[in-house]
Amino acid sequence: MVRLRLAAIRISIRSAMPLTPWTFVYFAGAVQAALLALALWRRPANRQANRLLSVWVALTGIDLAVKALYWHLLTPEWFRAYRFVALFPFLYGSLFYLYVRALTRGRRFRPGDVMHLAGFGVMLVLNGYVFVMDRAHLQALSARWIAGERSVGAWFDVPLFLYSLSYVLAALARVRGYRQRLRERRSDADRTSLRWIDVMAGFQVVIWCVAIVQALVYLPVLNYGLLFGLVAAWVCAMGWFSLAQPPVSAELPLPTPAPPGEADVPLTDDARYAAVEARLAQLMDGEAPLYLEPALTIGQVARRSGYPEYLVSAVINRRLGGSFWDYVNRLRVEAVRARLADPAEARTILDIAYACGFTSKSTFNAAFKRQVGETPSGYRRRFAAGARSAA
Template sequence: MTFWTFIYIAGAVQAALLALALWRQPANRAANHLLAVWVALTGVDLAVKALYWHLLSPEWFRAYRFVALFPFLYGSLFYLYVRALVEERGFRLRDVKHLAGFGVMLVLNGYVFVGTHAQVQALSERWIAGERTIGAWFDGPLFLYSLSYVLAALFLVRRYRRRLREQRSDADRLSLRWIDAMAGFQVAIWGVAIVQAVVYLPILNYGLLFGLVAAWVCMVGWFSLRQPPVPAKPLAPPSENEPDSTTAIDAARYEEVEGRLTQLMRGDTPLYLEPALTIGQLAKRSGYPEYLVSAVINRRLGGSFCDYINRLRVEAVRERLADPAELRTILDLAYACGFTSKSTFNAAFKRQVGDTPSNYRRHQTAAAEVT
């Protein structure tokens, strides 16, 4: 048994266990059911390749060519998984259209599955001799088809994040960062596959390609089993009953709303201290419609709702860091002012102040000592 065969079997076993765990995950159930199917198919793909590579038996060649079509499912399953996360839409009958690429290639490769034993044996011998690609008529459509679905999934994530920042102050914590890692890993795998199909490079061989697939299973396990529940509401379009704020609301009312928001953010218990504050909660407290509050934040206060709240939180942290009597750690101050993660706080502080929180505190302490 070769090194890569062992890697494939290990990846297949892990994929089977991960698929079972994902199917039972209570969070993001519709999405995780799709991810479980995707991971299970990857495990079958790896297991069949491992068996064929180890045995090099013509009897296994049909199965090998069948799982060679699975990559036509991977890109579309990634898209359906992301869509289920951001829209809470599980797989439906009409989603069969997203599996069309696999169906077309299954028909075009039908000669392998209905061929005689002698024909299959000849195909197997050609593969063993080094002809390990089905052909440009297969590789080109595969790369374009799969990568287009990966890009479509990233577009969904981008739109989701934009809506999330307009509605939640803890948007960064819920912005599906693991999707970027999953997409990046897939692009790397497809990149190796493209190079391997175009030009022969000893290091970028067929074994490495599916070794990366086995590593991808490990990466999916790491991220998917730790994913938080994803709020799908932000992707919903605005209500048709809400008027266009640019035409239906005059500047005088903007000033009223802005004054009310300032009051809520500057009181004894500012609203921005609430870690998971949403624009819906802010609108309810202000007494104005959500669409109007959103319009005022975007047009009068600058940026998204998340940007607006984080600016107030950063200013609150700055005031505390400038106080020589403040002994709490920087992270404790960030959490006390409403931030939900260290990375979000550091990025917001550096963007707004132009310096890191630790340097800012050090400079403030030195200035206080001089005076």
């Protein structure tokens, strides 16, 4: 009690505290968030997704600004605002999920999506007593926070962590499904693999892990200042990745399904499978093989083959192994191997890879190493050494 009274006296005799290093970090993060939110709102690429992201970043900026002002002023009035923004993390996970959904499906926020904000609404009601509390009780509550009691309680922290992390995991599951569907449909799936989403999610998981540790045990390093310092750093990372993101096409429409009962026909009983496989070999082995086209889709291959897309997809998955993306990249790797083994080939390895249809250096290197068992440069050196010894 003495400790609380002393804290209350400090509040009453001082209207402000000196600015701490963390306060500067919070203010800087808030300014960065405001500028980023404005840029994202006006960005034409991925408009629906970026407007959701803009709202999310703006809320984060308000969160940081209110925390900075409260810890500088230490007044009960600002404590009300402090407790209000303390509820914002109940929005962050769900907004991340809605952002990923908008990015992958091109779907704007709809009235029914309000259900994803239910966690914030429930906690707003449960914490409503703080917003109607008289000044004396509010001052005492603020004093406890200043004295070191920074947690509302387990009844608040546990639902917050579980609720928010569940939305982050749901967003990652949606990204995983999106990537799988892209690999089934497009040979340039690496162009829109949404790798920055992994970074955004990873940053959030780190922040939530620090928050969980900070709530369970006291560690001088993992303190409250560091937690929201990481949030300010996250805003800067968001600026880098979100403004550099390429336009993302919504998922392609699903192919026309197989007629009823045809999808259940055993592979050995459908003579068309062999014909489709032969036709694919013809398209991929001609003078101008289709796999050289960087943005090749399974729909384009189906139209060139003269067979329905569902049948071409079934042949690739069941007879040729893997997704459409895997199938095309295997052909591209073999084409690169043939050129690397040619002593007269003077182009760089990357130029050869791009000429054979690859759209990403990392995708090419990974596919080549997985299929051949060595790096492209090592493969080329081995053949060059063999050619010199033969001469």
